[in-house]
Amino acid sequence: MQHFIDSLSSVVSSLLILPLIGTGLYLTIRLKLVQVFAFGHSWRVISGMYDNPDDQGDINHLQALSAALSATIGIGNIAGVATAIHFGGPGALFWMWVTAIFGMATKFSEATLAMNYRKIHKDGSASGGPMYYI
Secondary structure (H helix, E strand, O other), rough: HHHHHHHHHHHHHHHHHHHHHHHHHHHEEEEEEEEOOHHHHHHHHHHOOOHHHHHHHOOOOHHHHHHHHHHHHOOHHHHHHHHHHHHOOOOHHHHHHHHHHHHHHHHHHHHHHHHHHOOOOOOOOOEEOHHOOO
């Protein structure tokens, strides 16, 4: 039974990675290498060049990025990378970078759609997410 589950897991994992990388590749081409050409702009946003104290909202760009990253990156991701390198060797690191490059275009698209389709309520709070734009 364990052999069957391992075989099934291998097949399903292989089938899932193709649409993920395919979508990332499509978005990378369609968005004209946004993860490369918008890199400078992203650093300017993070450094506070576009911060205005009179803007609506309670947090600045860096605080928003920090909150988003803290929700995304955790101890599991750090341990997962170490485990992948241990069991997969240096080749695992290469494939993590490839996946990350294409994943950046996917994440950019997700964030852009979330901002475009969010709802601002009368009390000033915002709601949105995948359930609004899917």
